[in-house]
Amino acid sequence: MFNAQEIISTIEMVKNEHLDVRAVTLGISLFDCISHDLSVFKKNIRSKIIRNASNLVGMCDEVGEKYGIAVVNKRISISPIALVGAPFSASQMVEIAHTLNDVAREVNIDFLGGFSALVEKGIAPGDRALIDALPEALAQTQRICASVNVASTRSGINMDAVLDISRAIKKAAALSAADDGLACAKLCVFANIPQDMPFMAGAYLGVGEADAVINVGVSGPGVVKKAIERALENSPELDLGQIAEIIKNTACKVTRVGELIGREVAKNLKIRFGVVDLSLAPTPTVGDSIGEIFQALGLTSIGVPGSTAALAMLNDAVKKGGAFASSHVGGLSGAFIPVSEDLNIAEAVAKGYLTIEKLEAMTCVCSVGLDMVPVPGDISEETLAGIIADEMAIGMINNKTTATRIIPVPGKKAGDKVYFGGLLGEATIMNVNHATNKDSFVTRGGRIPAPIHSLKN
Amino acid sequence: MNKIVVTILGKDRPGIIASVSKSLYQMDCNLQNVNQMILQNQFAGFFIIDHPTHLTLEVIRQQLEKDLADQKLHIHADIAETKGNDNHETDEEIFLITTIGPDQKGLVSRFTEIIASYNVNVTKLTAIFKGGDEPTANIMSYQVAITPDTNQAGLFKSLRQKALELGLDISIQHKNIFETINKI
Numbered sequence: 001m002f003n004a005q006e007i008i009s010t011i012e013m014v015k016n017e018h019l020d021v022r023a024v025t026l027g028i029s030l031f032d033c034i035s036h037d038l039s040v041f042k043k044n045i046r047s048k049i050i051r052n053a054s055n056l057v058g059m060c061d062e063v064g065e066k067y068g069i070a071v072v073n074k075r076i077s078i079s080p081i082a083l084v085g086a087p088f089s090a091s092q093m094v095e096i097a098h099t100l101n102d103v104a105r106e107v108n109i110d111f112l113g114g115f116s117a118l119v120e121k122g123i124a125p126g127d128r129a130l131i132d133a134l135p136e137a138l139a140q141t142q143r144i145c146a147s148v149n150v151a152s153t154r155s156g157i158n159m160d161a162v163l164d165i166s167r168a169i170k171k172a173a174a175l176s177a178a179d180d181g182l183a184c185a186k187l188c189v190f191a192n193i194p195q196d197m198p199f200m201a202g203a204y205l206g207v208g209e210a211d212a213v214i215n216v217g218v219s220g221p222g223v224v225k226k227a228i229e230r231a232l233e234n235s236p237e238l239d240l241g242q243i244a245e246i247i248k249n250t251a252c253k254v255t256r257v258g259e260l261i262g263r264e265v266a267k268n269l270k271i272r273f274g275v276v277d278l279s280l281a282p283t284p285t286v287g288d289s290i291g292e293i294f295q296a297l298g299l300t301s302i303g304v305p306g307s308t309a310a311l312a313m314l315n316d317a318v319k320k321g322g323a324f325a326s327s328h329v330g331g332l333s334g335a336f337i338p339v340s341e342d343l344n345i346a347e348a349v350a351k352g353y354l355t356i357e358k359l360e361a362m363t364c365v366c367s368v369g370l371d372m373v374p375v376p377g378d379i380s381e382e383t384l385a386g387i388i389a390d391e392m393a394i395g396m397i398n399n400k401t402t403a404t405r406i407i408p409v410p411g412k413k414a415g416d417k418v419y420f421g422g423l424l425g426e427a428t429i430m431n432v433n434h435a436t437n438k439d440s441f442v443t444r445g446g447r448i449p450a451p452i453h454s455l456k457n
Numbered sequence: 458m459n460k461i462v463v464t465i466l467g468k469d470r471p472g473i474i475a476s477v478s479k480s481l482y483q484m485d486c487n488l489q490n491v492n493q494m495i496l497q498n499q500f501a502g503f504f505i506i507d508h509p510t511h512l513t514l515e516v517i518r519q520q521l522e523k524d525l526a527d528q529k530l531h532i533h534a535d536i537a538e539t540k541g542n543d544n545h546e547t548d549e550e551i552f553l554i555t556t557i558g559p560d561q562k563g564l565v566s567r568f569t570e571i572i573a574s575y576n577v578n579v580t581k582l583t584a585i586f587k588g589g590d591e592p593t594a595n596i597m598s599y600q601v602a603i604t605p606d607t608n609q610a611g612l613f614k615s616l617r618q619k620a621l622e623l624g625l626d627i628s629i630q631h632k633n634i635f636e637t638i639n640k641i
Contacts, residue, residue, distance in 0.1 A: 002553070004585055007596070009638075010634065010635050068630035069634065253641070256641070257634065325641075
């Protein structure tokens with residue numbers, strides 16, 4: 001039997017500290033759906049996704065109900081469409097996006113990821129078609145998420161792809177201007193993209209994965225924040241090493257919850273279990289914020305000096321706790337700092353504590369990167385490409401995943417408010433110095449070579 | 458051979474388990490399972506024992522009463538119809554039903570009545586009522602065994618409805634979630 005304290009603390013974590021399973025993502029390989037005939041291909045992918053996912057939402061709800069832990073999002077990731085749909089043109093790619101959008105609606109999931117291309121070393125015809133299709137595909141659909149891997153530690157940065165993508169982002173923003181450029185919120189640009197990440201918008205199913213696999217994304221910034229606050233209330237003299245230990249232990253518990261739920265969903269659906277991705281992913285809700293953790297640690301706000309060190313400690317402790325809890329930790333597993341999706345981070349931008357330069361510095365030590373960052377609508381393609389290239393360089397050199405999800409907001413300037421709604425939140429548009437410059441560096445194209453893998457001192 | 462269950466009740470103090478086990482040992486009885494708890498200052502102990510064939514239930518009970526005569530304890534002994542250590546069906550699922558909220562008369566009665574009406578067994582119950590407004594000072598936690606035949610949805614709905622009527626916060630969760638979080 002559990003003692004009263006164990007029962008209360010468990011219920012508190014779920015009810016008041018927003019412990020939930022943020023995403024159960026069913027990865028589905030579409031390689032056996034390939035056809036040169038578009039109608040056959042669309043029919044094949046529709047039938048394969050429905051066959052595997054028709055019971056996903058119901059099963060997640062059932063298991064969530066059993067354990068009293070909400071599975072907030074049920075999602076699907078698929079093989080990169082640029083690979084499985086390689087024979088098709090850009091307009092045909094848009095048609096495929098519509099088919100996927102319809103299937104996602106049919107199986108009642110909010111996002112399907114994998115409208116993706118892997119172009120870190122070069123752009124094949126399928127990749128070209130997909131990149132060209134991105135603006136229309138994202139603006140015309142609601143549930144499709146896209147990602148493009150433009151860099152890796154082994155291959156360097158494909159600067160042609162970086163520029164192409166920045167053009168696609170600008171075009172997607174223009175096509176969804178009425179929604180403040182919302183289409184761009186469904187597009188991530190990556191360095192070292194993980195093959196098994198359950199979180200959107202970057203989730204896709206890697207080519208080395210099984211035919212179908214369940215990956216689980218667990219969150220819990222509220223739980224971590226409360227754990228820190230409780231510990232400091234009981235022992236105000238705790239040093240940072242001891243606080244890191246508390247974060248690690250809490251992350252371990254949260255990961256175990258994710259694995260429990262994920263394994264049961266996978267078992268009931270008779271699908272292989274993949275990984276738990278323990279990423280502290282915030283929502284625009286008070287008490288479910290990464291930014292609030294910084295304040296619990298004693299900083300005025302995320303963005304002030306000390307923030308990078310605090311984030312490094314947080315990210316590392318989360319990874320250590322997750323790695324101890326499960327042998328199958330994957331995805332990103334760290335801390336996200338999405339600007340509009342975290343109420344506290346959005347406030348830090350509005351109050352001037354957090355700038356895009358500091359945000360970039362912080363991405364050196366956490367998972368992901370410049371995430372859900374609204375920038376002025378008149379930002380040039382070259383400046384946008386420069387920001388993306390900078391972020392990719394951090395990932396390439398540091399042998400880690402980095403990404404950008406930048407939203408140029410048409411017709412708005414730095415300091416204006418932008419509202420995306422739901423989990424995507426709202427924020428103040430960040431200032432970008434020299435946003436309209438058209439520097440030639442990024443237009444030279446080519447590939448920035450991969451870094452040396454020896455002489456590391 | 459039937460086992461015997463000995464129940465000891467009385468005001469808690471040091472030495473109760475020592476006295477009982479000594480008496481049983483001197484009768485050459487073998488302890489198979491022991492469990493005890495203290496509610497406020499009241500001791501309750503349960504001893505399931507194997508006994509020599511020549512000792513009857515009545516002899517054991519009388520000897521215990523004699524050995525523990527000066528301790529003002531209530532002693533009860535009966536034949537134990539046990540199924541061994543594993544007395545749970547393997548297809549049972551254990552859920553914890555926890556209510557948190559202001560103390561009221563008849564809470565346990567009202568919830569257990571619902572649980573019983575669905576023919577569900579309460580395997581463990583913890584109830585702490587300290588009164589006052591502090592929510593965590595007034596907790597009931599029922600561990601119940603749900604079988605495949607149980608109308609689980611109906612039971613949970615009835616319990617949630619009753620909690621709503623009584624102004625209590627209710628959580629119904631499979632026990633594995635508590636093990637996952639607390640038993641690392």
